[in-house]
Amino acid sequence: xxxxxVAYRDTHQFSPLFLDYINDKSQLxxxxxxRPEVNAFRALIHKRNFPPESRKILCQALNRQYRQLIPTDHxxxxxxxxxxxxxxxxxTGHQLNIFTGPLYFIYKIISVINSCKRLKETYPDKNFVPVxxxxxxxxxxxxxxxxxxxxxxxxxxxxxxxxxxxxNPKELKELVSQIPGIPDLFKEAYLKHDTLAxxxxxxxxxxxxxYGLVVVDADCVELKKLLIPVIKDDIFDHTPNDLVEKQSMxxxxxxxxxxxxxxxxxxxxxxxxxxxxxxxxxxxxxxxxSELSFTEDEIKADIEAHPEHYSPNVVLRPVYQEMVxxxxxxxxxxxxxxxxxxxxxxxxHFGISFPALIPRNFAMILPKHIHEKWAKTGLTLTDLFLDxxxxxxxxxxxxxxxxxxxxxxxxxxxxxxEKIKAQAAKIDPTLAPHVEAQQAKTKSRLExxxxxxxxxxxxxQSDKLRQIENVLGELFPNGTPQERIDNFLNFYLGNSQLxxxxxxxxDPFDYRYVVLKQ
Numbered sequence: 128x129x130x131x132x133v134a135y136r137d138t139h140q141f142s143p144l145f146l147d148y149i150n151d152k153s154q155l156x157x158x159x160x161x162r163p164e165v166n167a168f169r170a171l172i173h174k175r176n177f178p179p180e181s182r183k184i185l186c187q188a189l190n191r192q193y194r195q196l197i198p199t200d201h202x203x204x205x206x207x208x209x210x211x212x213x214x215x216x217x218x219t220g221h222q223l224n225i226f227t228g229p230l231y232f233i234y235k236i237i238s239v240i241n242s243c244k245r246l247k248e249t250y251p252d253k254n255f256v257p258v259x260x261x262x263x264x265x266x267x268x269x270x271x272x273x274x275x276x277x278x279x280x281x282x283x284x285x286x287x288x289x290x291x292x293x294x295n296p297k298e299l300k301e302l303v304s305q306i307p308g309i310p311d312l313f314k315e316a317y318l319k320h321d322t323l324a325x326x327x328x329x330x331x332x333x334x335x336x337x338y339g340l341v342v343v344d345a346d347c348v349e350l351k352k353l354l355i356p357v358i359k360d361d362i363f364d365h366t367p368n369d370l371v372e373k374q375s376m377x378x379x380x381x382x383x384x385x386x387x388x389x390x391x392x393x394x395x396x397x398x399x400x401x402x403x404x405x406x407x408x409x410x411x412x413x414x415x416x417s418e419l420s421f422t423e424d425e426i427k428a429d430i431e432a433h434p435e436h437y438s439p440n441v442v443l444r445p446v447y448q449e450m451v452x453x454x455x456x457x458x459x460x461x462x463x464x465x466x467x468x469x470x471x472x473x474x475x476h477f478g479i480s481f482p483a484l485i486p487r488n489f490a491m492i493l494p495k496h497i498h499e500k501w502a503k504t505g506l507t508l509t510d511l512f513l514d515x516x517x518x519x520x521x522x523x524x525x526x527x528x529x530x531x532x533x534x535x536x537x538x539x540x541x542x543x544x545e546k547i548k549a550q551a552a553k554i555d556p557t558l559a560p561h562v563e564a565q566q567a568k569t570k571s572r573l574e575x576x577x578x579x580x581x582x583x584x585x586x587x588q589s590d591k592l593r594q595i596e597n598v599l600g601e602l603f604p605n606g607t608p609q610e611r612i613d614n615f616l617n618f619y620l621g622n623s624q625l626x627x628x629x630x631x632x633x634d635p636f637d638y639r640y641v642v643l644k645q
Contacts, residue, residue: 128628131508132639135489138512140608140640144383145461148468149486149638154381158374158468160481165249165636167483168455172253175215175480177453181353185451186210188349189341195325199336205256206341209453213253216341217242218448219458219487220260223291223327224271225283225299226306226313227334230610231460231487233629236331238458238487240338242635255455256341259331260448263292263324263346264438266395266402274614276306278604289400290438292324292346308620334626343452345444346397350451351434357446357477358394358430358437362405362412363423365391367442370472378469386466389442397438445470449479456483458635488633490641491602491609492618498644501598504591508642511602518599519592540569618645 135141135149148155151162161167186209193206208214219235227233236259243255265271268291273282281302287294296317303314316330328342361367371389378385392405396414403415412421421429429436439447445467448454457467464484474481491511493501501508510518544566551558604612619625622645632643 128632129644130632131642131644132637133509133512133642134639137509138489138640139514140489140512141461142384142465144378144465144468145486148464148484155468158378158471159484160471161483163456163483163485163636163638165245168246168250171455171480171483172215172250175453175455177212179212181451182210182212182453184349184353185453188347189343191349192328192342192344192347195320196329196332198332199339201339202332202336202341205254205339208254209256209341211254214256214453215253216256216258216452216454217246217456217458217485218258218260218343218452218454218482220262220444220448222262222265222267222271223323224274225302226274226276226281227330227615228271228274230492230613230615231489233615233626234490234610234633235458235460235487236335236340237626237630237633238485238635240335240340241488241630241633242456242458242485243339245635257339258452258454259335259340259342260452261292261324261327261342261344262444263327263344264290264395264397264402265292266290268294275604275612276614276616281306287400290346290397290402292322292344293400294323296320296323296326306616309616310619338630345447346435346438348433348435350447351437353450354437354439354447355430355434357439357443357450358434359427360477361393361443362407362426362430366476367393367446367473370476371442371469374469374472383465385469386462387441387469390440393440393442395438395440396436398436402438441466442470442473446473446477446479449474449482450477454482456485458485458487460487485635486638488635488641489610490629490633490643493602493642493644494618495645497598497601500594504595504598506595511599511642512640515599518595522591522595540573541566544569 136146161171186206189206189209198206209216217239219239221232221235222228224232236257239257239259243257246255247253266289268285268287271291273280275281283299283302285294285298299317303309303317312330312333316326316333320326320329324344324346328344331340331342368389368391371387375385375388390404392407394405395402396405396419401414401417403417406413406415410423412423412426413419445457448457457463459467464486467484471481501511504522506518506522510521513521544562548559548562548566551562602609615625622628629643632641
């Protein structure tokens, strides 16, 4: 694939907070630990003190989770390497979207894999394992229930409730049959596994097992036991809520918007088909949307006996992840980077190392026919990211037979008015405001004339503008970047080498947007 790299700022897709983080703005330094740079990992490795007992529990849990799967040799090797104190993880997390969901899920995984590869080259005496942390405990089914293929939305309809990882995926049989040319790995995943978590582990292993990607299911009693101190602190002392609120206030005072909002209690209660918030009132702990209610002593006993009942929300999921993995970095998108910046005091409170925050790779794939259309416009690939009005003006100006702008004329007229204004001030200072008013009126009328020039030229170039509109419609469906809408099958079905090609094109530490020409 041929590629072009575009500065994040020039894509007009990212928040000021994310851009300031990328550009190492000094005022943000207190909100994280190390920079997302290869050289910073020496310090991260030195500081990462992962308890041997936690490592042992992690390895035992993963071996159990992989019992129903035949891992690739590379995955098996990485599972074994995790037993060593010289082995660390680089992690990304994501929901269990059906059929992988939007393209950027694939990009996140490849970013993690490539990060590990680069780090191994730089620190050959250490091992780096890429990890996909499944959000199997999430209960927001609507967000994962659909995907878009070739412009058509395919949706899973179900009455199942609770944590989505426990859903039975065999209901997807009809949907699987509706997709022509669907790879067998999805049929095997959804029709031969009893839970969505197992199905996702299977297809992720099929797609990325050759790269050694290890999949971790967060819904795991052994791992939850390590979280017990955090569960108690949050439910009874509410420390995370207080710390995140203070951190969010600091960011707000700097002009940045908070991405997440903590609650007094940041755990859900999870059992059977239920995942609901825990609320405390008058000394009792009730589970919303249920009849369940506990005294303080009862819920303390339940936490000790059944930590698997307690599922962290977005505030404490990162803490859980870093407690149970020998992790050095988290790979995420702009929103994830933003909310992690709200969390560092929580990590400090619990004595957990704060990982480096690596922005995932961002990309746009241009199929051959789209690139050929765009090439005919005479515009650059960077121009794709311009505001549509600005893009149309640039396109029209490039092909216009006559000058459609009045820049020079406008400047001359304004200069003339400045001379008149100076002359008026000498005669009578009270005349200056009248001249200024006429100047503003004249400028406005000239701008109207210029707009009419541009509209007339747009009519002359309607075919070209229609072609540009068509390209934008494919690359920005509904005005949204391709990677957030289109499914990877759009490109994989006609090119089984897609993942290898993306892996060869992405540089995990080059923070620019990648435009790929097929």
